[in-house]
Amino acid sequence: MRAGLAGFAGSGKTSLFNALTGLKRGPEAKVHLGAIKVPDARLERLSAIFKPRKTTPAEVLLADLPGPRSKGVSLEIEALQALREVDALCLVLRAFDADADPLRDLRDYDSELILSDLQAAEKRLHRLRQERDSGGETHELQRVAKHLEQGAPLRTLTMSEAEEQALAHFGFLSRRPLLVVVNVAESDAARPVPAALQDAAAGLGADAIALSAEVEAEIAELPAEEQPEYLASLGLAETARARFLRAVYALLHQISFFTVGEDEVRAWTVRRxxxxxxxxxxxxxxxxxxxxxxxxxxxxxxxxxxxxxxxxxxxxxxxxxxxxxxxxxxxxxxxxxxxxx
Ligand SMILES: Nc1nc2c(ncn2[C@@H]2O[C@H](COP(=O)(O)OP(=O)(O)OP(=O)(O)O)[C@@H](O)[C@H]2O)c(=O)[nH]1
Ligand SMILES: [Mg+2]
The missing domain is CATH 3.10.20.30 (Beta-grasp domain)
Structure with missing residues (x-):
C-alpha cells in the first residue's frame, strides 16, 4: 500500500514525512520514499506467544512529493508521475499560521487534479473523433469530461464496475482516494478538523484528519516510554502516526491478517x-x-x-x-x- 504526501510548497509535507518515517530528509524538491511500520498490539501479542525468530509488521510505503511553488502553476510532470503511483493521495494543507488559507488550498489543489484529468480525457476524445470512433469509450469519456468541466472531481462520479475498469488505464488523479491532512498549529493539535474543511473534503469525496507535523516530530524524538505523558499534556490520546495510518487503512478499505510460526509472525493487509x-x-x-x-x-x-x-x-x-x-x-x-x- 503506497500513500503519497501531496500539497503546495511549505505545507509541511517533508516535516510530516520525517516525523512519520523517522527519516531525516532535507527540503530539496524531489520525491522522497520511506516506510511506516504499522503498530499493532495483536501482532505483539502473537509474537510474545510464538516467540518467532522474526516479527514483521505491515508497512505503508510513504512518498513525499514535491509540491508546486505557487497556485495556478500546473503540477510538474515529475510530480504528476509520482502522484499516479500512489494508492492514496494525502493532501497536506498548511493551517499552522495566520496567513494560511487551507480551504482555498484544498480547492486550488483539487482544481489542478481536475484540470489534469480533463486534459487527458479531452486529448483522448480528440483522438477518438479523428478515428471516427464513437463507441463505448467515447460515451464514457464524454460523461467524465462533463463532470470535470463542472469542476467536480471524478471521486464524486458514480461509475459501474465495467466503466471503472475501462477507464482504469487513464489513472485519473481526481478519482484517487483522497485524505485531506490539515497541518494545524501546536496549540490546535488536539482539535478536530474545522467544520468548513470537513464539509469541503466531504464534498470532494475525501476523508479528513487534523494533526500537527511539528508536534509529531517532537514526539518521534522522545523515547517510547515518555511519549504517553507528553501526548497527554497536549490533550492527545495517541500519536498522529496512529491516526494517520488508521485513516489511510479506512480510505483504502484495508484490513489486517496474520501468519504465525516459529520462523516468523507477520501482519499483512488485504482489501476488505x-x-x-x-x-x-x-x-x-x-x-x-x-x-x-x-x-x-x-x-x-x-x-x-x-x-x-x-x-x-x-x-x-x-x-x-x-x-x-x-x-x-x-x-x-x-x-x-x-x-x-
Ligand atoms: N509552526 C509549524 N511550522 C511547520 C509545521 N510543519 C512545517 N512547518 C514549517 O514550514 C516550513 C515548510 O515545511 P516543509 O515540511 O519543508 O514543507 P513542504 O511541504 O515539504 O514544502 P516543499 O517540499 O517545498 O513542497 C518549514 O519551515 C517547517 O519548519 C508545523 O506543523 N508547525
Ligand atoms: Mg518538502
Missing part, C-alpha cells in the same frame, strides 16, 4: 472483501494459483482459547476454500499444492 486466495497471493504470488485450502482461526478466538490445540478442539480452527472472505484479525495457514502435479 478480498478472498483467501488473494490473501495467499499477498504472501507469495505463486500461492494464489497453488492455493488449496486455508486454515483459519480468528485472533480473538485464539486468545480466548489459549492455544492452537484448544482452538481446534472447540472448532475455532476451520478449513476454508479459496472463496472464503478474509476477516480483519484472521490468522491464516495457507495449504498449497506444491509441485506434485
Amino acid at each position: 472483501g478480498d478472498r483467501a486466495a488473494r490473501a495467499a497471493g499477498r504472501i507469495h504470488s505463486d500461492l494464489e494459483k497453488s492455493f488449496v485450502r486455508a486454515e483459519v482461526m480468528h485472533y480473538d478466538d485464539f486468545i480466548a482459547a489459549g492455544s492452537e490445540h484448544r482452538a481446534r478442539e472447540i472448532g475455532k480452527l476451520r478449513l476454508e476454500g479459496k472463496d472464503y472472505v478474509v476477516q480483519d484479525g484472521d490468522i491464516l495457514h495457507i495449504r498449497a499444492g506444491g509441485g506434485k502435479r
